[in-house]
Every structure is written in structure tokens, then in C-alpha cells.
Amino acid sequence: QVQLVESGGGLVQAGGSLRLSCAASERTFSTYAMGWLRRAPGKEREFVSAISRNGRIAQYRDSLKGRFTISRDNDKNTLYLQMNNLKPEDTAVYYCAASSGNIIGPAMRMNYWGQGTQVTVSS
Numbered sequence: 817q818v819q820l821v822e823s824g825g826g827l828v829q830a831g832g833s834l835r836l837s838c839a840a841s842e843r844t845f846s847t848y849a850m851g852w853l854r855r856a857p858g859k860e861r862e863f864v865s866a867i868s869r870n871g872r873i874a875q876y877r878d879s880l881k882g883r884f885t886i887s888r889d890n891d892k893n894t895l896y897l898q899m900n901n902l903k904p905e906d907t908a909v910y911y912c913a914a915s916s917g918n919i920i921g922p923a924m925r926m927n928y929w930g931q932g933t934q935v936t937v938s939s
Contacts, residue, residue, distance in 0.1 A: 817928065818840055818841060818842045818844070818845070818848065818914050818927075818928040819840070819841035819842075819928075820838050820839070820840055820841075820912050820913070820914060820928055820929065820930035821838065821839045821841075821930055821931070822836060822837065822838045822911065822912050822930045822931065822932060822933040823836070823837050823838075823839070823933060824836040824837050824933060825910060825933030825934045825935045826934075826935070826936070827937075827938065828902055828935075828936070828937055829937070829938050830902060830903055830904055830938065830939050831901055831902065832902050832937070833898070833899060833900045833901070833902065834899050834902065834935060835896060835897070835898050835899070836852070836897040836899070836910055836912075836933060836935075837894055837895070837896055838850070838852075838894065838895040838896070838897075838912030838930055839893060839894050840893040840894070840895070840914070841893075842893070843893065845888075845893040845894075845914075846869055846870075846890040847916075848869065848914035848915060848916060848927075848928075849866060849867065849869055849914070849915045849916075849917065849918070849920055849924060850866065850867050850888060850895045850912065850913070850914055850915070851864070851865065851866035851867070851912070851913050851914075851915065851924060851926065852864040852865045852866070852886060852895075852897045852910060852911070852912055852913075853910070853911050853913060853926075854906075854908035854909065854910045854911065855909050855911070855932075856905075856907060856908040857907070857908075859908075861911075862877065863877055863921070864876070864877055864880060864884065864910070865877065865880065865884055865886040865897060866886070866915075866920045866921055866924055867886045867887070867888055867895070867920070868920050870890075871887065871888050871890070873920050874886050874887075874920075875920050875921040875922075883900050883902075884897060884899050884900070885897070885898040885900075886898075897910070897912075899935070902935075902937045904937045904938065904939045905937075906935060906937050907935060907936050907937050908934075908935060909932040909933065909934050909935075910932060910933050910934075910935055911929055911930055911931075912929075912930045913926035913927075913928060913929045913930070914926065914927055914928040915927055
């Protein structure tokens with residue numbers, strides 16, 4: 817079973833940047849497609865971004881394209897999410913998740929989840 821631990825969240829002013837990290841416990845990290853999802857207060861969980869096993873394919877929520885960048889380092893068993901020009905509406909708990917499936921995008925089914933990290937963007 818893969819254990820995922822997110823870090824890097826915090827409080828930032830609008831226009832600022834944060835880099836989230838997700839450390840995986842397993843050397844099999846490279847065998848999973850990975851994704852970031854978020855849940856804002858009072859809202860449903862939503863897809864943020866996903867990346868293929870080798871990092872060559874990345875998908876983003878349309879509204880986040882150009883501001884967020886997903887990446888992974890399979891040697892370090894770590895997933896990243898660089899978030900720039902943050903807006904108050906980006907405030908949410910951000911979760912990383914691992915998928916054993918082949919879909920890269922909003923329809924991917926996640927097998928393992930991290931505990932989440934809070935991102936708060938002040939106006």
C-alpha cells in the first residue's frame with residue numbers, strides 16, 4: 817500500500833506562489849499515475865492536475881492552466897505542484913493521489929490518497 821504525505825501548504829497573499837510536495841512511501845511510485853485534487857470549503861472535491869508515470873503527459877483543470885505546474889521526480893518518489901499567481905478562490909485542502917489506471921485527467925480513479933495540506937490565499 818502506498819502512503820502519501822503532502823507538504824508545502826500555508827498562508828499566502830494573492831499573487832503569491834507555493835510549491836506543494838507529495839512524498840510517497842513506495843519505490844513503486846513510478847508505476848502510478850499521480851494527481852492533485854482539492855476541496856474548497858463547502859464545495860465538492862475537484863480535479864486540479866494529473867501526470868503520467870514517466871512525467872511526459874500532464875493534464876490540468878482548464879481554469880488553472882498557465883498558473884499551476886505539475887511535475888514528479890521518480891528517483892525521489894515525490895510529486896510536486898507549483899502554484900503561481902494564487903487567487904483567493906484557490907483556497908482549499910489539496911490532496912495528492914495515486915492511480916494504478918491508465919487515465920490521466922479528471923476521470924482517473926485514485927487508489928491511494930494523502931491526508932491533504934491546507935492552502936489559504938488572502939486577498
